[in-house]
Amino acid sequence: MSNPWLLILLLTILPWCAYTQDQPPLQDRLLNLPSRFNEHIQNKTAKLEAQVTRATEKYLERLSRKEEMLRKKLMKTDSSAAKELFNNSKEQYAKLSAQLKDPTAVADKVGGQYLPYVDSLKSSLSFLQQNCSLLNKDQAGKIASSLQQVQQLQGKLQQADQVKEFIRQRKEQIQAALSRYTNLPKAITKRYQDFQKELYYYNQQVQEYRDLLNDPDKLLTKTLGLLQKLPAFQTFLKEHSELASLFAVPAGYASGQSLAGLQTRDQVQSLLQNQLSAAGPNAQQLLQQNLQGAQAQLSQLKDKISKLGSGGGYINIPNFKPNNQKTKTFWKRLEYGSNLQTQKSQAFFPTTSDIGLSVGYKITDNSIVGVGGSYKVGWGKDIRNISISSQGAAIRSFLDVRLKGSFFASGGYEYNYQPLSSTTTLTTQELQAAEEWQQSGLLGVSKIVSLKSKFFKKTKLQLLWDFLSYQQVPKAQPLKFRVGYSF
Numbered sequence: 001m002s003n004p005w006l007l008i009l010l011l012t013i014l015p016w017c018a019y020t021q022d023q024p025p026l027q028d029r030l031l032n033l034p035s036r037f038n039e040h041i042q043n044k045t046a047k048l049e050a051q052v053t054r055a056t057e058k059y060l061e062r063l064s065r066k067e068e069m070l071r072k073k074l075m076k077t078d079s080s081a082a083k084e085l086f087n088n089s090k091e092q093y094a095k096l097s098a099q100l101k102d103p104t105a106v107a108d109k110v111g112g113q114y115l116p117y118v119d120s121l122k123s124s125l126s127f128l129q130q131n132c133s134l135l136n137k138d139q140a141g142k143i144a145s146s147l148q149q150v151q152q153l154q155g156k157l158q159q160a161d162q163v164k165e166f167i168r169q170r171k172e173q174i175q176a177a178l179s180r181y182t183n184l185p186k187a188i189t190k191r192y193q194d195f196q197k198e199l200y201y202y203n204q205q206v207q208e209y210r211d212l213l214n215d216p217d218k219l220l221t222k223t224l225g226l227l228q229k230l231p232a233f234q235t236f237l238k239e240h241s242e243l244a245s246l247f248a249v250p251a252g253y254a255s256g257q258s259l260a261g262l263q264t265r266d267q268v269q270s271l272l273q274n275q276l277s278a279a280g281p282n283a284q285q286l287l288q289q290n291l292q293g294a295q296a297q298l299s300q301l302k303d304k305i306s307k308l309g310s311g312g313g314y315i316n317i318p319n320f321k322p323n324n325q326k327t328k329t330f331w332k333r334l335e336y337g338s339n340l341q342t343q344k345s346q347a348f349f350p351t352t353s354d355i356g357l358s359v360g361y362k363i364t365d366n367s368i369v370g371v372g373g374s375y376k377v378g379w380g381k382d383i384r385n386i387s388i389s390s391q392g393a394a395i396r397s398f399l400d401v402r403l404k405g406s407f408f409a410s411g412g413y414e415y416n417y418q419p420l421s422s423t424t425t426l427t428t429q430e431l432q433a434a435e436e437w438q439q440s441g442l443l444g445v446s447k448i449v450s451l452k453s454k455f456f457k458k459t460k461l462q463l464l465w466d467f468l469s470y471q472q473v474p475k476a477q478p479l480k481f482r483v484g485y486s487f
Contacts, residue, residue: 033135033223038142040219041121045153052156052209053100056163059202060100063167064093066198070174070191077185085177089170096163100156115214119242122150124227127236134230153213160206167199197320205327325362335360335368337460339484343477352378352391358398358484366402371395376418392418398442406448410462414440416476441468442480451485460484 034040067089074082125147132140178184178192227233325333341354358372374394380387398412416438444464451458462482469478 033139033226034219036219037223038139038146041125041146042149045149045213048209048213049149049153049156052153052160052206055202055205055209056100056156056160057097059198059205060093060097060163062198063170063195063202064090066191066195067093067170067174070188070195073185073188073191077181077188081177081180085174092166096166100159114242115210117214118150118154120224120237121220122147122154123237123241124224124233125150126240127227127233130236131232157206157210157213164199164203164206167202171196171199193320200322201327204322204324208327323364325364333362335362335370335486337372337484337486339374339460339462339482341374341480341482351381352376354394356394356396356482356484358396360398360400367400369397369399371397392416394440400446403445406450408446408448410442410444410446410464412440412442412464414442416440435473438472438476439468440466440472440476442466444480456485456487458486460486 067086071082071086071089074085125143128135128140129143129147132143135143174192174195178188337358337360339356339358341356343352343354354374354376356372356374358370360368360370362368373396376391376393378387378389378391380389394414394416396412396414398410400408400410403409417436418438419436442464444462447461449459449461460483462480462484464480464482466476466478466480469476
C-alpha cells in the first residue's frame, strides 16, 4: 500500500468495528430499571424471611409444649409407653429451632410447592449478575446482595417444609401409639386434638407467606417486563430457570431425526375414526360425553386437593372446623368501613344524617368485633329551608355474628353526644333530666351484599332496635336503618 496514512487509519478502525459488532445495542446494554429495584427486593424478602422464622419458632415452641402436656397425661396411664414415645422429644424441637437461627442455611430450590414468580425473580437476578454491563455501576453492585437475600428466603421456606415433615411424622407416631388403647381419658384425646390443630395452622401460616412471596407487585412486574424484551434473557430463562430444570428439553428436540418413526396427526385421526365407526353410530357423541364428565370430575378433585393440601407435601385433612383468620396477621384481619343513617322529618327531605367510620377485627370467619365513630349533620327543616349545622357525634362499638349465609346478628353499644339547642322543645321535667351524653343499646339483623368494585368490597344493610332509646331525653327514634360500605 503506497499511502502509509491510509494503512494506519485502517489499523485503527478495524479493531473498533470488530469490538462494536460483538457488543449488544445501546438500548440493551443500559436497562432503565427502577431506582428502588434492589432495595425493594431486599426489604420484601428480608421481611418475609423474618416472618417465616418467627412463625416457625413460635409453632415449634407451642408443639413442644403440647407434647409435654400429652406426655404428662399419658404417664398416668402408661408410663413406659410415654417414656418411649417422648424420648428426646425436647431435644429434637430444640435442634430444629437452632437450625432456623443459622444464617448459613441457604437452599438452591424451594422444596414442595413451585413458585413461578419467585423462579422468574431469581432467574432475573442471576441473569443480571452475569450481565452487569446491562446496568449502571450502582445497580450492578447490589444485584449479588439481592440474589443472596432471595436464596436465604428460599432456604427458610425449605426449612419450614422440613419442620412440617418432622411434625407430620410426630403426629403419625403419636397417633399410632394412642391407637393401641381402647378407652383413653378425654384429657389425652383433647391434648392430641390440640396438637393436630397446631399442625394444621402451621401449614396454613407457611402457605400465607408463600402466597405473599408469589404475589407480584408493580415494581417487580415492571422490571420483569423490561427483561422479557431481551432475547438473551429469554434464552437464559429457558436454560437456567427451575421450571426448565424440571422439564428439560433434550438436545435436538423437534428435529427430523427425533421425529422419525412417530405416528403423524393424520394417522392418529384415521385410527380413531376407524375405532369409533366400529363401535356404532353414536360412539363419537358418547366419547365426548364421557370425556366431559371425566374432565368435570377431575376439576372437582383438583379443587378439593387444592383446598385440603395447599402448600404441597401431603394432604392435611382437619378433623375440626378451622378458623382461617388465625394464621393472618393483625393488619390483614382488620376491616374498614363507613355507614350512613338518616332521620327524616314529616317531609321527604332528611332532617339529620349520621356519617360514621368504623374498623373491625375478624375474630373468626363468621364473627367480627369493632369500634367506630360518627358525626351528625343537620340539614334544616325541609327542601326550602336548608341549613347545614353540627348536631352532635357518637362513639360506637359493634359485634356481628353470622346466622346463615349473608345474614348476621348485630349488636352494639354507643355513646351519643347531642347538645341541646334553642329550638329543642322540652317540658320543665324533661329539661331537668336531659343530658348531652346519652347511651344507646342496639340489637338487630344485618344483610351483606357483595360488590364488584375496586374500592368497596361489600354493602351492609342493617335494621337495628335501640332498646335504650326509651330512657333518652329527648326521646330518640327506637328503630334505626343504616347502610354501610366496607373497603
